[in-house]
Amino acid sequence: MNQERIRAGLWGTVALPVVALALVAGMLTWQLARMSDANGQVAHSDHVISETDRAMDLLVDMETGLRGYLLTGHHLFLEPYHVGSRNLDPALSLIQGLVRDNPSQTVTVEALRRRVGDWRRYGERMIASGPSTDKPQDPALSVEGKTLFDAVRKKAAELLTAEQALRDARSVQAAQSARLFQGMTLSMLLGIGLLIALVVHRRITKISAVYDDAIELKHRQAVMLQEQAHILNLATVLIRDTDDRIVQWNDGAHRLYGFDASEATGRISHELLQTRFPEPLQRIREALFRDEKWSGELIHQTKDGRWLVIDSQWLLRRDHSGRPTAILEVNSDMSERKAVEEALRVSEERLRLSQQAGGIGTFDWNIRTGVNTWTPELEAIYGLPPGGFIGTFEGWAQFLHPADRGEALRHVHESLDKNAVARCEFRIVRPDGTVRWISGRWQVFRDEEDRPLRLTGVNIDVTERKQTEEALRASEGELAEFFENASLGIHWVGPDGTILRANQAELDFLGYDRDEYVGRHIADFHVDRSVIDDILSRLASGETLREYPARLRCKNGSIRDVLINSNVRFQEGQFIHTRCFTRDVTDQKRVEQALRESEARFRMMADASPVLIWVSDLDRHRTYFNKGWLDFTGRTLEEETGMGWTGGVHPDDEA
Numbered sequence: 001m002n003q004e005r006i007r008a009g010l011w012g013t014v015a016l017p018v019v020a021l022a023l024v025a026g027m028l029t030w031q032l033a034r035m036s037d038a039n040g041q042v043a044h045s046d047h048v049i050s051e052t053d054r055a056m057d058l059l060v061d062m063e064t065g066l067r068g069y070l071l072t073g074h075h076l077f078l079e080p081y082h083v084g085s086r087n088l089d090p091a092l093s094l095i096q097g098l099v100r101d102n103p104s105q106t107v108t109v110e111a112l113r114r115r116v117g118d119w120r121r122y123g124e125r126m127i128a129s130g131p132s133t134d135k136p137q138d139p140a141l142s143v144e145g146k147t148l149f150d151a152v153r154k155k156a157a158e159l160l161t162a163e164q165a166l167r168d169a170r171s172v173q174a175a176q177s178a179r180l181f182q183g184m185t186l187s188m189l190l191g192i193g194l195l196i197a198l199v200v201h202r203r204i205t206k207i208s209a210v211y212d213d214a215i216e217l218k219h220r221q222a223v224m225l226q227e228q229a230h231i232l233n234l235a236t237v238l239i240r241d242t243d244d245r246i247v248q249w250n251d252g253a254h255r256l257y258g259f260d261a262s263e264a265t266g267r268i269s270h271e272l273l274q275t276r277f278p279e280p281l282q283r284i285r286e287a288l289f290r291d292e293k294w295s296g297e298l299i300h301q302t303k304d305g306r307w308l309v310i311d312s313q314w315l316l317r318r319d320h321s322g323r324p325t326a327i328l329e330v331n332s333d334m335s336e337r338k339a340v341e342e343a344l345r346v347s348e349e350r351l352r353l354s355q356q357a358g359g360i361g362t363f364d365w366n367i368r369t370g371v372n373t374w375t376p377e378l379e380a381i382y383g384l385p386p387g388g389f390i391g392t393f394e395g396w397a398q399f400l401h402p403a404d405r406g407e408a409l410r411h412v413h414e415s416l417d418k419n420a421v422a423r424c425e426f427r428i429v430r431p432d433g434t435v436r437w438i439s440g441r442w443q444v445f446r447d448e449e450d451r452p453l454r455l456t457g458v459n460i461d462v463t464e465r466k467q468t469e470e471a472l473r474a475s476e477g478e479l480a481e482f483f484e485n486a487s488l489g490i491h492w493v494g495p496d497g498t499i500l501r502a503n504q505a506e507l508d509f510l511g512y513d514r515d516e517y518v519g520r521h522i523a524d525f526h527v528d529r530s531v532i533d534d535i536l537s538r539l540a541s542g543e544t545l546r547e548y549p550a551r552l553r554c555k556n557g558s559i560r561d562v563l564i565n566s567n568v569r570f571q572e573g574q575f576i577h578t579r580c581f582t583r584d585v586t587d588q589k590r591v592e593q594a595l596r597e598s599e600a601r602f603r604m605m606a607d608a609s610p611v612l613i614w615v616s617d618l619d620r621h622r623t624y625f626n627k628g629w630l631d632f633t634g635r636t637l638e639e640e641t642g643m644g645w646t647g648g649v650h651p652d653d654e655a
Contacts, residue, residue: 027184027188034177035174035177035178038170038173038174038177039174041170041173041174042167042170042171042174044098045163045164045166045167045170046167047098048095048098048099048105048163049160049163049164049167051091051094051095051098052095052156052159052160052163053160054091055088055091055092055095055156056153056156058084058087058088058091059084059088059116059119059149059152061080061081061083061084062080062081062084062085062088062120062123063119063123063149064080065077065078065079065080065081065082065084066078066081066123066126066127066145067443069081069127070126070421071421071441071443071457071458072360072458073130078127081123081127085120088116088120092109092112092113092116095109095159096109096110096113099163102166104162105159105162105163108155108158108159108162109159111155112152112155112156112159115148115151115152115155116152118148118151119145119148119149119151119152122144122145122148123145126145142419142420142421143419143420146419236250236252236253236255236256236330236331236332236333237250237252237253237328237329237330237331238250238253238264238269238329238331239326239327239328239329240269240326240327240329241325241326241327242324242325242326242327243268244268244269244270244327245266245267245268245269246264246265246266246267246268246269246272247265247326248265249261249264249265253331256302256308256331256333257273257300257302257303258302258303258304259272259303263303269329273300273301274300274301275298275299275300276298276299277298278296278297278298279296284296288314288316288327289316289324292315292316292318293313293314293315293316294313294314295311295312295313295314296312297309297310297311297312297334298310298312298331300331308333308334308335309333309334309335309338310331310332310333310334311331311332311334312329312330312331312332313329313330313331314327314328314329314330315327315328315329315330316328360377360458360459360460360461361374361375361377361378361379361380361381361382361458361459361460362374362375362377362378362456362457362458362459363375363378363396363442363456363457363458363459364454364455364456365393365454365455365456366453366454367416367444367452367453367454367455368453370392370393371391371392372389372391372392372393372395372396373391374389374391378459381436381438381459381461382399382428382430383430383431383432383434384431397409399428399429399430400426400427400428400429401426401427401428401429401435403427404426404427407424407426408424408426408440411423411424412424412442412455415442415443415444415455416444416452416455418444419443419444419446420443421441421442421443422441422442422443422444422457423439423440423441423442424439424440425437425438425439425440425462426438426440436461436463437461437462437463437465437466438459438460438461438462439459439460439462440457440458440459440460441457441458441460442455442456442457442458443455443456443457483501483503484503484504485503485504486503486505487505488505488581488582488583489502489503489505489506489509489510489562489581489582489583489584490502490503490505490506490579490580490581490582491503491506491522491578491580491582492577492578492579492580493522493536493577493578493580494577495540495575495576495577496521497521497522497523497536498519498520498521498522499517499518499519499520499521499522500518500577501518501577502514502517502518506582509554509560509584510525510552510554510555510560511554511555511556512554512555516555522536525552525553526550526551526552526553527550527551527552527553527559528550528551531550531551532550535548535550535564535566539566539567539568539578540568540575542568542570543567544566544567545564545565545566545567546565547563547564547565548563548564548565548566549561549562549563549564550562550563550564552582559586560584560586561584561585561586561588561589562582562583562584562585562586563582563583563585564580564581564582564583565580565581565583566578566579566580566581567579603624603626606624606626606627607626607627607628609626609628610628611628612626612628612629612632613625613626613628613629614626614629614640621641621642622640622641622642623641625637625640625641
């Protein structure tokens, strides 16, 4: 009976707090749901903001890579552009999906995508047209690129501002829910606690020992559950005993190494994975048992024979008495990261070598701090050892040649007010006194308030080019002097027959002024059109003409006989111009004609003469016999010419 009364009393005592707790639990559950929803909305806004920032980071990388490529002409600078281009569309699609429940944000994201599309088309157009290293860049293109990218920034800022405002409102709501939840929880728990304390104080005292044991058990179970959850969340986990035999092999280890649990369990891990250690295993084990942890890089072999670089972390587990029982090993594959690091190292080394080979050095001047950073290649161009530059703008200015200092400094100061790529060529004086020519190209980068922040660019040693240009100018001067002062007539004709250039000798013997001759078709001055057509045709086919006879018409209407020597200058198979030397042989032609006429008169007179006439050269060879001689001897001219006439002499008279 007493037990029944006690049991009934206990039931009554327990029922009241249980009902109260049920009511409290219902109210708290409702409030907790509201708070959870508010926090979820805040997390959603954080996600939108985070993804938008990531998309802008990709765009900034693309824009920086594009500028670097247009500045230097090196395709290596396009790598961040191409990487960002591949990842940008998925990022923008993710943002659009996140804000699909918000019509106004959806409109903003669509506008942002259009702005990004405009800028990307500009970037592709600039890449297609090539870098500006060998030709001046159109300032309008730079302004266009900045305008398009500023539009992208502006639209992204609108998106972020709206989402931040939405987040702030949601944060206020979440904070209010949290405070209400805390207040209700505190009040109700306090009331229930007092009620329970008053009603069951004596009974709770009696079973406190059992309750303490239950609490301890729950604590141990919670710790175990946390460890198990931690283990399950790890990618690759294996547990070894103190003899390094595998006792547990999870799915992550199976995926990484290819061995399933039945193949791995019971095997010594270092033999199974052919582990290569960074130091002796015994030293690693000593550190593990001393510090209860160890971490480092290992080399493991997979089931299919691949070698992996592993970031490995070991934890030593002990029982309640402190005795080591197991080793927990958590592994992460670093192979891809190592490969990327190696590729980056090789790429940087190639860039360094290309800069050394090309005489190119880069610099970055922080206008705010005054620090001017030079690469070792730039220091070498200026005749300095690595690390020899003092790192200031003034330090650079002291190398400028006195004759070029003012102009170079003026270009730098003017570029601080512009956004376009600036360029300038100037001379420097090295510490050993040698003078070198430098071609400088740079661009000023600005902060969000459009104030100059950094000036970054390259210097190229163009001394050899300058020397070559000087030699070329001297050679061209000599050629021009020869062209103009030659005694023979010289002219150049283009592929369409237009006279491009003529010297004074040719103008003088034809009688034309320069503007009457140069610029007209060469056929206008040839008497025989078929002759000039043949000349141009043979020259276009690559033939060289020597002593080609032609007739030219002078300004006064007279005709001059000339001999032409000419060929064509071709460049990469393209007809550039002819090079024609014209020799006036008019007087020579007249003398030859007069001689022929005199010879004809002599022969007519000799043939009509009643005497025998012959002509001999200095070697006594007969060169001419008149008709009277041939009729007298009855022999032909061919038989008599030379020493043949002796055949008609009587034998008694030969001596």
